[in-house]
Structure formats: C-alpha cells, structure tokens
Amino acid sequence: xxxxxxxxxxxxxxxxxxxxxxxxxxxxxxxxxxxxxxxxxxxxxxxxxxxxxxxxxxxxxxxxxxxxxxxxxxxxxxxxxxxxxxxxxxxxxxxxxxxxxxxxxxxxxxxxxxxxxxxxxxxxxxxxxxxxxxxxxxxxxxxxxxxxxxxxxxxxxxxxxxxxxxxxxxxxxxxxxxxxxxxxxxxxxxxxxxxxxxxxxxxxxxxxxxxxxxxxxxxxxxxxxxxxxxxxxxxxxxxxxxxxxxxxxxxxxxxxxxxxxxxxxxxxxxxxxxxxxxxxxxxxxxxxxxxxxxxxxxxxxxxxxxxxxxxxxxxxxxxxxxxxxxxxxxxxxxxxxxxxx
Numbered sequence: 001x002x003x004x005x006x007x008x009x010x011x012x013x014x015x016x017x018x019x020x021x022x023x024x025x026x027x028x029x030x031x032x033x034x035x036x037x038x039x040x041x042x043x044x045x046x047x048x049x050x051x052x053x054x055x056x057x058x059x060x061x062x063x064x065x066x067x068x069x070x071x072x073x074x075x076x077x078x079x080x081x082x083x084x085x086x087x088x089x090x091x092x093x094x095x096x097x098x099x100x101x102x103x104x105x106x107x108x109x110x111x112x113x114x115x116x117x118x119x120x121x122x123x124x125x126x127x128x129x130x131x132x133x134x135x136x137x138x139x140x141x142x143x144x145x146x147x148x149x150x151x152x153x154x155x156x157x158x159x160x161x162x163x164x165x166x167x168x169x170x171x172x173x174x175x176x177x178x179x180x181x182x183x184x185x186x187x188x189x190x191x192x193x194x195x196x197x198x199x200x201x202x203x204x205x206x207x208x209x210x211x212x213x214x215x216x217x218x219x220x221x222x223x224x225x226x227x228x229x230x231x232x233x234x235x236x237x238x239x240x241x242x243x244x245x246x247x248x249x250x251x252x253x254x255x256x257x258x259x260x261x262x263x264x265x266x267x268x269x270x271x272x273x274x275x276x277x278x279x280x281x282x283x284x285x286x287x288x289x290x291x292x293x294x295x296x297x298x299x300x301x302x303x304x305x306x307x308x309x310x311x312x313x314x315x316x317x318x319x320x321x322x323x324x325x326x327x328x329x330x331x332x333x334x335x336x337x338x339x340x341x
Contacts (some may be wrong), residue, residue: 022055031061038071043079051075066095073108082116085109103140105134107149114153129153143171144318151232167232171240172320175329182321185330188306192299193284199249200264200273207305210247214328215301218250219282220262226313227296231267233321238271246328251276285310301325303331 027035038053054071061068073088085108092105110132117125133150136143151166174180199304218234220227231250238248249272252260256277264273276282279293287310288294298311298320308327310318 004252006193027057027061027065031057032094034060035067038075042071042074047075047078051079064091064095066092066101069095070105070108073112073163077108077112080115080119082112084241085112086304099139100143103136103143103146106136106139107146109145110136110146110149110153114149114156117156123157126153126157128182130157142173142176144170144177144322145158146287147173148233148317152229164236167236168240170327171233171236174318174322175325177318177322180319180326182319184323184326186300186308186323186327188302188304188308189310190307192305192307193303195279195281195284197251197274197276200261200275203272205247205249205272205274210301211305212303213244214246214303214324214331215295216246216248216324217281217285217299217301218248219253219276219287219295219297219299220250221253221293221295222259223254224295230296231269233317235269235271235306237321237324245331246324247272249274251281253279253282253295300327 011317021134033058034053036180037052038057041047041050041053051072054068054075058065058068058072069088069091072093075083076082076088077085089105089108089112092108093102096102096105110129112203113125113129113132116122117129130150130153133146133153136146140146147166151163151170154163154166156162192207194207196204198204216237218230220231222228234250237246240246250269251274252264253276254260258278261272261276263269274281282288282293282297283290285299285307287297287299296313298315300308300311300323302308309323311323
C-alpha cells in the first residue's frame with residue numbers, strides 16, 4: 001500500500017506575520033527571542049505554542065506591536081478562532097501606515113471571514129471576505145495572495161467568471177514579483193524520462209510529440225487538499241499561453257479511475273487530464289521513493305524535454321506560477337506542427 005503525503009497544507013502560512021517588520025521600535029532580546037520562537041512554531045504547525053510565544057512577547061514588551069499582533073492573529077486563525085484573529089489584525093491596521101502592510105492586514109481579515117464561512121456556510125461572511133480582499137487590492141494592486149483569496153471567495157459564491165479573472169490576475173501578479181526570481185533563469189537539470197500516456201479524451205501524448213513546447217506536469221489527487229486548492233491556477237495556466245508554447249498536463253494519482261473521472265467531469269477540468277495508473281509516470285520521474293506518494297508535485301519541462309525544475313507543495317503557488325510564466329514568456333515563439341495534440 002502506498003503512503004500518501006501532502007507536501008503542503010496551508011499555501012500562505014505566514015501571510016501577515018511579517019506585515020510590519022520594522023514598524024515597531026527595537027525590541028529587547030527577550031522579546032525578539034519570543035517572536036522568533038513564535039514564528040518558528042507557526043512554520044512547523046504548532047499553533048498553540050506559537051500563540052504562547054507571541055503573547056509572552058507582548059507581555060514582555062509592554063507595548064503594542066504590529067508584528068506581535070500579526071503573529072497572534074495567524075496563530076488564532078490556524079486554530080479556528082476567527083473573531084480573535086480579526087480583532088488582532090484590526091490592531092495591526094492601527095499600527096502600520098505602509099500600503100502593503102495595510103493590504104496584508106486586510107488580506108488576513110478576509111482569510112478569517114473566508115475560513116469561518118466554510119464552517120457556517122454564511123453568505124454574509126463570504127461578502128465580508130470579498131470586501132476585505134478588494135480593500136487589500138486597492139492598497140496593493142499587485143498583491144498575488146489577495147487575488148488568489150478573492151478568486152477562492154468568488155468561486156464559492158458561484159461567480160465563476162469573476163473568479164477566473166481573479167485567478168488570472170494572481171498569475172500576472174506572481175509573474176511580476178521579483179520574489180519569484182530565485183534560481184531564475186531556469187537551466188536544464190537532467191533529461192526527462194521518456195513517457196507516453198492517453199488522456200481522458202483518448203488523445204495520446206508522449207515525450208516526443210510534446211517536443212518544441214514547454215510542458216508543466218501537475219501531479220495531484222482528489223485526496224490532496226493542497227492539490228485541489230491549486231487546480232484553479234492550473235486551469236488558468238493551461239489557457240495562459242497557446243498550447244504550442246505551454247501544455248499543462250494534470251496527472252491524477254488516485255488508485256480508483258472512476259473517482260478521477262467523476263471528479264474531472266464535475267469540476268469541468270477542460271485541460272489535459274491523465275490517470276497515472278499505478279503512478280507509473282510519477283515514479284519514472286523519481287519524485288518520491290517507491291511506494292510513497294508526496295503531493296502535489298509540479299515538473300516543468302523544456303522544449304527539448306529536459307527537467308527545468310521540480311516544485312513541491314511546500315513551494316508557494318505564486319512561486320510556481322510566476323516562474324512558469326516568466327520562463328515561457330521569455331522564450332522566443334516556436335512554430336509547432338498542427339499534427340501534434
């Protein structure tokens with residue numbers, strides 16, 4: 001039996017914690033240690049411990065700090081204490097003045113409304129979330145995370161066309177963000193293994209037929225929440241460039257083919273969909289030692305069928321999308337035979 005691992009859970013784990021680093025007066029070494037310990041606990045998913053550290057920092061500081069309030073807000077958000085998270089981010093808004101710092105706070109408030117709406121199925125909470133994300137984008141029109149969260153909110157409100165626009169803006173903002181330049185430009189790491197598979201429409205794709213275009217392989221499963229959360233971005237990436245420049249192929253790792261077919265039909269996944277029977281392609285790329293599956297994984301292939309980069313679920317989705325768009329967009333246009341799918 002294969003072990004199934006989610007490489008990432010919360011895509012934007014530390015949004016807001018750094019909302020205003022440098023905004024508060026210099027803290028004592030003891031306060032700084034508590035803040036650093038709180039941030040470390042947050043990264044490791046120990047939210048109650050993180051909250052304790054941030055509250056201890058607050059007690060030691062004896063004064064209001066945007067950084068501490070943001071840390072407490074994120075800890076409370078992850079533990080499902082949504083009202084407290086919003087109250088703490090409201091305090092952050094009182095303490096910061098920069099547009100991006102204020103946008104971060106509004107984004108966090110929106111996240112609290114959005115997550116609470118999933119528990120209560122409240123239209124009013126969704127409207128409040130939408131308002132918060134739009135306020136964040138008024139302050140910072142290139143704030144990729146706020147675009148993603150706005151798209152997620154609109155999707156839940158069944159406003160699919162508006163959601164698609166927000167997700168596309170997320171991609172555009174990610175591509176403009178210099179934070180995605182790490183390791184850029186991407187260079188070939190190794191030759192990709194030969195592959196051949198048939199998609200849900202009966203079309204055959206192979207490493208040979210795809211030569212001349214960039215290819216993004218999206219390995220996912222219906223049991224993987226980070227994979228599902230990323231699917232709207234895969235959809236937009238699949239239509240961002242002509243297929244002769246970039247082909248996005250989503251390879252499903254469910255053991256039951258019927259589950260896969262039912263899901264892609266329900267979600268109207270209109271780009272290339274492949275059931276990776278027995279995870280054959282996954283293991284041919286050596287993405288994890290057999291028999292383990294660690295998802296999601298994204299593999300970007302060059303037009304010469306070399307592996308340019310392997311992204312995991314611990315990579316921010318903006319990093320993945322931004323690098324893909326920058327790489328494909330920087331390449332010269334390539335003619336491609338219409339005989340290929």
